[in-house]
Structures are given as structure tokens and as C-alpha cells.
Ligand code: HEM
């Protein structure tokens with residue numbers, strides 16, 4: 208059920224501000240989860256286990272992209 | 274010579290509350306003039322013991338935010354912290370007055386005593402995130418992030434919706450309603466409940482937290498009566514927070530409210546020290562106030578742009594985008610400051626060790642290199658890059674998720690109940706050289 212489609216006239220992407228300051232983006236739900244898990248694994252290995260898909264998707268915002 | 278001579282635009286008086294109180298249009302024109310001519314600018318505020326660097330560009334601010342080892346947070350976080358201590362000493366507690374009396378202090382050390390003094394409410398052991406550096410900063414922040422963890426914020430959605438509906442149900446259509454003290458009260462109601470403030474004390478707590486917002490900006494121009502009024506309220510606030518924490522510690526901190534969570538948390542293998550725990554309680558209660566300000570700007574912007582409000586009614590999935598556009602357009606924190614830990618070059622200028630550096634978030638949010646049509650409010654704007662209104666890097670706002678969650682739910686509910694509203698009178702804005710907010714926002718809602 209991953210989709211980047213909003214209403215026809217807007218293109219969305221997922222944006223997640225990691226508390227370390229880095230901004231992560233993904234075009235689909237799957238992509239933002241993947242990018243975030245990779246970031247967690249590389250930069251915050253101690254926290255990686257605490258974040259599941261649902262938490263990542265909750266923290267991510269669905270914003271308009273150009 | 275034409276009348277459009279650009280030299281007519283005066284550069285900002287960054288230390289002066291009056292600069293921020295003027296109409297946004299000339300204010301942003303002054304900010305843009307400096308950003309374009311001198312993006313890294315050494316400014317000497319009248320009456321200050323020394324100058325500070327003004328960073329106007331988004332890119333430069335990102336650099337500073339991502340290098341806490343080069344730019345320390347220990348020595349002040351707001352422009353007023355660099356005031357001549359003699360002019361603000363009356364706003365500081367006894368321990369800070371004594372500390373400032375020592376000889377041979379550097380400008381940076383003086384700023385630290387002023388900044389910590391105003392936050393501490395008389396308690397020399399007070400320790401806040403905003404004045405700490407890594408690695409200790411990270412340890413402190415992880416205690417807070419455990420309390421405000423995403424799973425908790427997520428689980429709050431139902432409760433936020435209930436409280437929002439309760440407040441919105443009290444709003445009557447077609448009569449003048451002050452948004453700030455009606456719908457604007459929702460986050461404060463949520464935060465006092467979450468923190469564990471007893472119901473009969475919540476209203477007073479909210480009043481006191483509002484005064485605390487003023488106290489965190491030191492301002493040499495504040496008159497004595499206002500200083501005394503704020504100090505009285507802040508002391509009462511501090512006393513209530515102490516009481517709440519002491520009560521939770523005494524009872525073993527078993528509850529699931531935030532005060533209990535802090536009471537039973539550990540910091541570096543021991544119970545959270547008192548000065549730190551109390552700063553967390555302040556943070557929780559203040560969170561309602563900052564979010565109130567954000568909501569008020571959203572409501573005002575949507576009153577002024579009915580076409581965009583209608584778009585949100587048709588496309589509620591755009592509400593999150595509208596919240597971020599409001600944050601970009603109306604930052605609550607005009608700026609944030611750091612102190613260089615060594616000589617660093619930015620934009621061709623050498624910033625020397627010990628120099629104070631101010632990132633003007635309000636300027637980065639209108640930076641032409643990042644934003645198209647920066648002076649237009651547009652809820653459909655694309656956010657390929659983030660605004661600076663929550664800061665950036667290790668000190669970026671840890672409450673951003675909660676603030677965005679609150680605001681999005683509240684506006685989804687409000688737009689569903691009242692698709693239409695307009696201004697019933699001029700908004701009452703308040704501002705300091707560090708923060709802005711609204712004291713009143715008269716609206717008329719229509720079903
Ligand atoms: C609603 C709108 C809010 C805005 C616009 C906002 C803005 C900011 C900004 C700009 C900073 C960074 C300061 C700097 O780096 O110079 C910050 C830091 C902070 N904010 Fe927020 N904030 C908001 C809400 C909240 C909430 C809801 C909470 C708590 C639940 C919170 C707690 C904090 C704390 C503790 C810091 C210090 C973080 C650190 O130094 O590591 N804020 N905020």
C-alpha cells in the first residue's frame with residue numbers, strides 16, 4: 208500500500224527530521240522506512256532496535272515536493 | 274537618483290524589540306537588504322559591550338547547527354544574553370549577580386551567567402539542554418527523548434482529538450471569539466494533563482507558564498514594574514514545579530505522567546539531578562505556550578488567505594504542509610545564538626574563538642537561494658528543504674513532533690467543524706528580540 212500519490216495536482220514525499228539534525232526523505236512509505244533504518248543503523252546503532260516501521264511513519268511528515 | 278534607491282532600506286536593529294514589532298513587510302525588507310549585501314555581518318548593538326556575527330543565509334546556519342564542536346551552546350542562546358550585564362542585573366538572581374561580580378571574566382563567560390541566570394529562577398543547580406554541549410548534551414537529551422518518545426506522542430492522538438473536540442465544541446459560530454484563549458488553550462490543557470498537574474491547579478499553571486515565556490528573554494529596556502511582575506509569577510511557577518517533582522519523587526514515581534517518568538528516570542546511572550529534572554518540568558509546561566503561539570499564527574494566516582483555507586477544507590491531507598508553511602513564514606524564535614570554540618571561516622569572514630554568532634532563522638526562512646517567492650504565504654509550497662523554525666542539528670527542537678502532531682490534529686478538527694472564519698479585529702502580537710507570539714486573536718467562525 209505504498210504510494211507517493213496524493214490528489215492529482217500535488218506530489219508528496221516523506222520527510223523525517225532525525226533528532227540528530229539530519230533530514231531524511233523518501234518518495235514512498237517503503238523508501239522512507241528504508242532510508243531511516245539505514246540512517247539509524249549507521250549513525251545511531253544503539254537506537255536502531257527501538258524504531259519500528261510504524262514509529263518511523265509516524266515521525267515522518269507527508270509534504271509537497273517539487 | 275531614483276526614489277527606489279536601495280540605500281534607503283535601513284538594516285535591522287537586531288537587539289531592539291521595536292524592530293520586530295513593526296509591520297512584517299518593512300521588517301523583512303530590512304532583513305533581506307542585509308542578507309543580500311552582508312550575509313555574514315559583524316554587528317555592534319548600541320549599549321552592548323561587544324558585537325556579534327549575524328548569519329543570514331540558510332546554508333551557513335545549517336553549517337553552524339551541524340557543528341556543535343565548533344559552535345558551543347554553553348555561552349548564551351539569545352541576543353539579549355550578550356547585553357551589558359550592568360543593564361540587566363536587576364533581572365537576575367542573587368547567585369548570578371555574584372558570579373558576574375568576579376574580575377577578568379570573558380564576554381562569553383558573562384553571557385553564560387546572564388543566560389543561565391534568567392533560566393535558573395534562582396536555583397544555581399539549574400541545568401537546561403539549551404545551554405549544554407556534547408557529550409553531556411546528548412545524555413541529557415536522551416532522558417527527555419525517552420519521556421517524549423514517538424510511541425508516546427503517537428498514542429496521544431486519541432486524547433488530543435478528544436481535548437480538541439471538547440474545546441472546539443465550546444466555540445460559538447458568528448460571535449467574536451478570542452482564538453488565543455479558546456482553541457489556543459488546547460496544547461496547554463494537554464501538556465498540564467500529561468505532565469501530571471492536578472486538575473484544580475492547571476489554569477494557574479498555564480498563566481504562570483505564559484509569564485515564563487517572557488522571562489526567557491532578557492531585555493535591558495523592560496521597565497522595573499514589568500520586571501517585578503514577571504519575577505513574581507516566575508517564582509510561583511518554579512515553586513509549583515518543585516512541589517510537583519518532590520511529590521512524585523516521594524511517592525516513588527510510579528504514574529505514567531511525565532513528572533513521574535522524570536522522577537524515576539536515570540541520568541548517567543543515578544536519579545536525574547534536581548536542577549535537570551526541574552528544567553524538564555518547565556519544558557513540558559512551556560510546550561503548551563509555544564504550540565499556542567504556532568496555532569495562533571496558523572489561524573491568523575488562514576483568516577487572511579481564505580482561498581488557501583478552502584483548499585485545506587477540500588484537501589485535509591495538506592494541513593501538515595500548511596503547518597510547516599506557517600512555521601516558515603512566522604517563526605516563533607527569530608534567531609538562535611552560539612559561541613565559536615575556535616577560529617572558523619564562514620562566507621569569507623573569520624569568526625574568532627569566543628565570538629558570539631546569531632543565526633537569524635527568520636532570514637533563512639526567506640532566503641532566495643532556498644525558497645521560490647519567499648515572501649508569499651503558500652500552503653502548497655514544496656518542502657524539498659526544511660525551514661529553520663525548529664533550529665537544526667543536535668539542539669533542534671525535541672518537541673517538534675509533538676507540536677506538529679498537536680497542530681495538525683487541531684486544525685483538521687477545526688476545519689471540519691468551521692470551514693470558514695475571518696478576523697473580527699486586529700490581532701494582538703507580542704514580541705521580544707528572541708521570540709514572538711500572540712496575546713489575542715479576535716475571530717468570527719462560520720459553519
Ligand atoms: C510549537 C512550536 C515550537 C517552536 C517553533 C520551537 C522552536 C525551537 C527552536 C528554534 C529551538 C532551537 C533553539 C536553538 O537551537 O537555538 C528549540 C529548542 C527546544 N525546544 Fe522547541 N519549539 C516549539 C515547541 C516545543 C515543544 C512542544 C517542546 C517540548 C515538548 C519544546 C522543547 C524544546 C527544548 C527542550 C529545546 C532545547 C533543545 C536542545 O537545546 O537540545 N519545544 N525549539
Ligand SMILES: [Zn+2]
Nearest residue numbers: 225227229250
Ligand atoms: Zn540521526
